[in-house]
Each structure stands twice: as C-alpha cells, then as structure tokens.
Amino acid sequence: MMEFIGTANPGFAPYAMDELRRRFPALTVSGLAPGETFRFAAGGRPERELIAELRRDEPVFLRHLFPIEAEAGLDGGPDAVADAMIRFAASCANRVRGKTVAVQVRKSQDSPFPFGSAEGRDLMVPALTEAGAGIAPRGTDLILSVYASKKTLYMGLSAPEDNLSDWPGGAVRFRRDDGLISRAAFKLLEAEQAFGLPLSRFTNALDLGAAPGGWTSVLLERGLKVTAVDPAEMADSLKGHPRLRHLRRNAAEVDFAPGSFDLLVCDMSWDPYHTCRIVSNLAPALSAGASALITLKLMHRKPLQTISALKAEYGKAFEIVRIKQLFHNREEVTMWVRRKA
Ligand SMILES: C[S@@+](CC[C@H](N)C(=O)[O-])C[C@H]1O[C@@H](n2cnc3c(N)ncnc32)[C@H](O)[C@@H]1O
Incomplete structure (x- = not known):
C-alpha cells in the first residue's frame, strides 16, 4: 500500500490529518515533525484515486505531499545515507529518461541528516543525468523529493501537480523586493x-x-x-x-x-x-x-x-x-x- 509524506504549516498538521481522515475514513497517519509533517496511508484506496481526489478538491491544510517509494535509516553515517540517496536516484532511471527533474531535499529540525539541501541534491544529480534527465530547479516534468525526519530518510518521484505544490514542502518563496511595503x-x-x-x-x-x-x-x-x-x-x-x-x-x-x-x-x-x-x-x-x-x-x-x-x-x-x-x-x-x- 502506497504511503505519503504530508506537510502543513507549523501547528496545523493535526487539522490536515483531521481533514484527510474525514475524507478517507480508513486512513492511517503518524506524526514525524510535530505539528508540521506526517506520513499517511489511504487504507486500501488506490494511489491514483487518492491523488485525483485531493487534486479535484484540495484540502485546506495539507500543503504538500509526495509518495514514499524508498526509506533508509539515518544512523549509518554520511556514507550510508549518501549511498541510499544515490541508489534511489539510479532506480528512477527508466522513469526520468528524456524528462526534466527537480531534486528537492529538506529535513526536520531534529534530523541528523548530514547534508545541506544543495549538497543532498548534488549527490543525486549525476545518477539522474546519466539516465538522460535534464535537471532544473522548478517547472519540471517530475520532482524527486527527499525528506529526512529524526530517524528516517524518505524518497519519492512524482509529478509536481500530484504534490499539490511544486515548491519543496510547499514552502513558496518570493524574491524579497527592497521596496516591499509589507510582508502581507x-x-x-x-x-x-x-x-x-x-x-x-x-x-x-x-x-x-x-x-x-x-x-x-x-x-x-x-x-x-x-x-x-x-x-x-x-x-x-x-x-x-x-x-x-x-x-x-x-x-x-x-x-x-x-x-x-x-x-x-x-x-x-x-x-x-x-x-x-x-x-x-x-x-x-x-x-x-x-x-x-x-x-x-x-x-x-x-x-x-x-x-x-x-x-x-x-x-x-x-x-x-x-x-x-x-x-x-x-x-x-x-x-x-x-x-x-
Ligand atoms: C494585517 S493589516 C493589513 C495589511 C495589508 N493587507 C497590507 O498588505 O499591507 C490589517 C489592517 O486591517 C485594518 N482594519 C481592522 N479593522 C478594520 C475595519 N473595521 N475597517 C477597516 N480596516 C480595518 C487595520 O487598521 C490594519 O491596517
């Protein structure tokens, strides 16, 4: 059964989970970064059906999701973590050939993940380009998402529209203009x-x-x-x-x-x-x-x-x-x- 990583604004994950449970009564959820990130499984609902339903009628509090296609422990040290990331990128070869791909790496505050976002991305890029993918930061056909929690690394490849947002974790960034009147x-x-x-x-x-x-x-x-x-x-x-x-x-x-x-x-x-x-x-x-x-x-x-x-x-x-x-x-x-x- 496919599981997903879901993200909401800080403090609002309980409401995102509640919304999902109301929509899919057989849903199972567990928190990863308190108040913000969680994993969930739709309890027997086919993956495509779940995503189509979420896209058709977007929940209020679920900001971003991606499918968990691979997991790795974070306790083996930097080499083991890098190896797991490279192996996952290589395993996507058939799906990324001839496509453009963005690599989005993020972690929870309490994660021992040993790399920065850019470093993590650079680890995965060679395997993707070798497979014939073009790499770009946004506006791509596919997104390879990596999320490191306190104990585990989660990875998945999906279409940006299936993630509800094409920003890492749905964290939209605008260039800060000096003339900006208010953050509002x-x-x-x-x-x-x-x-x-x-x-x-x-x-x-x-x-x-x-x-x-x-x-x-x-x-x-x-x-x-x-x-x-x-x-x-x-x-x-x-x-x-x-x-x-x-x-x-x-x-x-x-x-x-x-x-x-x-x-x-x-x-x-x-x-x-x-x-x-x-x-x-x-x-x-x-x-x-x-x-x-x-x-x-x-x-x-x-x-x-x-x-x-x-x-x-x-x-x-x-x-x-x-x-x-x-x-x-x-x-x-x-x-x-x-x-x-
Ligand atoms: C969060 S600020 C708005 C920021 C604004 N959207 C911006 O981009 O700069 C809220 C504003 O609502 C105004 N406000 C509150 N109650 C109001 C009312 N009854 N009528 C008109 N303005 C009101 C306040 O004076 C305050 O300036």
Whole structure:
C-alpha cells in the first residue's frame, strides 16, 4: 500500500490529518515533525484515486505531499545515507529518461541528516543525468523529493501537480523586493499563483483593511484602480498614486454604488464573523461574478468548525471557489469567492 509524506504549516498538521481522515475514513497517519509533517496511508484506496481526489478538491491544510517509494535509516553515517540517496536516484532511471527533474531535499529540525539541501541534491544529480534527465530547479516534468525526519530518510518521484505544490514542502518563496511595503503582500502574490487567478484580469478593486498597503501596491502594479479602506495610514510611497483612492474609514461604514468593483480583497485584522458581515453587506457593490479574496483569521479554537460556519455565511452572497492555508498564512486561511449573479 502506497504511503505519503504530508506537510502543513507549523501547528496545523493535526487539522490536515483531521481533514484527510474525514475524507478517507480508513486512513492511517503518524506524526514525524510535530505539528508540521506526517506520513499517511489511504487504507486500501488506490494511489491514483487518492491523488485525483485531493487534486479535484484540495484540502485546506495539507500543503504538500509526495509518495514514499524508498526509506533508509539515518544512523549509518554520511556514507550510508549518501549511498541510499544515490541508489534511489539510479532506480528512477527508466522513469526520468528524456524528462526534466527537480531534486528537492529538506529535513526536520531534529534530523541528523548530514547534508545541506544543495549538497543532498548534488549527490543525486549525476545518477539522474546519466539516465538522460535534464535537471532544473522548478517547472519540471517530475520532482524527486527527499525528506529526512529524526530517524528516517524518505524518497519519492512524482509529478509536481500530484504534490499539490511544486515548491519543496510547499514552502513558496518570493524574491524579497527592497521596496516591499509589507510582508502581507506575499499572501496576495501566493494566492494569485496558487489559485491561478491573474490579478491583471481585473479593473476596479476594493481593498478592505488595506494599510500599510502591501496588497494595494500589488494591485496597482497589476494596473488596477484601487479603493483602499482603512482608518490607518497608507505607506508614503503610495500617497498621491493616480489610481489609488484611500478612504480613512471603518469598512463597516462605507457604501458604494452597485457594481462598482470587479475585485474585492480583504485582509482585515478582525474577528472573521464580523469581517464576513462587512464583506457580505458590501456584496452589492461588486459586479455579478466579481471575485473576492479574503483572509479568514482563525482566532477561534476550532479551525475546521470556524471554516465550515464561515462557508455557510459567505455562501449566502457568494459562491465559494477555494479555501487554502497558504504558506504565507499564519493563523489564518485564504478564501476565494465569486459574487453570485
Ligand atoms: C494585517 S493589516 C493589513 C495589511 C495589508 N493587507 C497590507 O498588505 O499591507 C490589517 C489592517 O486591517 C485594518 N482594519 C481592522 N479593522 C478594520 C475595519 N473595521 N475597517 C477597516 N480596516 C480595518 C487595520 O487598521 C490594519 O491596517
């Protein structure tokens, strides 16, 4: 029976496991790096069926997975570990011939794995190139994943889309731009990528809880007109921008003509139920089919129940498209909804 390594954001693995158990009642799971990484088997469910089901309806908290095709102990010293890695890479020869392959090596904090990520990758590359594979960091046909836990090394070869993310462990990295207004901007950039929703497709955006302006700056860069609502100040670099209007108001007190916006984004630091009421009251200001990207703050103790209650509430005015805990989300998840016609 095929087993997998699953990864979630720190502290959220229990919810990722819970989601999987609800979906696949015969599932067996065991933790590897507490709160973050675990191994699981789908209890009799064929591997392809499990992956197809996870891709069709992505769980909220499972960030990344890969199949365990080989395991090796970590107590034999560096030579034995290197040997196991090289042997696994060589065993993939028939599957990698003529394909491009990325090698992703990572480890838990308590792992005695004796190599850095780049060193580990360099150990495996010769066997892959000898087999006729082209090596690239991303955008490849296949990914060879290596994860070292406290005691064991796990390895597997899979298609990037079957891993749910083509980043190592789903840890999405953006280049840190010196002009970045806030780290919050990464959340919007990641949502754009993860949901396949190019922001440049929209024209008029409403940004609720916009200050200091990380999300607003991304939207302006994409060419949109932005109405930013926040009692707090926006960054100096945005002041006077010809496509930006800043309303220094509480979002619960603003009102707009029907159909004014084709995109709403909301990253308000507030109770998610209050935020839901505010966003839902503003739904008429959106055109039919307009998209909204909203961070749901998980300040209540039971994230799965909170999400399910909020889905029901948002579902009155919106069609729920996706809900995902992105790598850049902390105690929150990101939801994409569309205004019902
Ligand atoms: C996490 S920050 C937003 C960061 C922003 N997305 C960015 O990229 O820079 C949350 C913001 O929500 C604002 N906020 C909280 N409650 C609000 C409300 N009722 N109306 C408008 N803004 C609100 C706060 O003033 C704060 O600036």
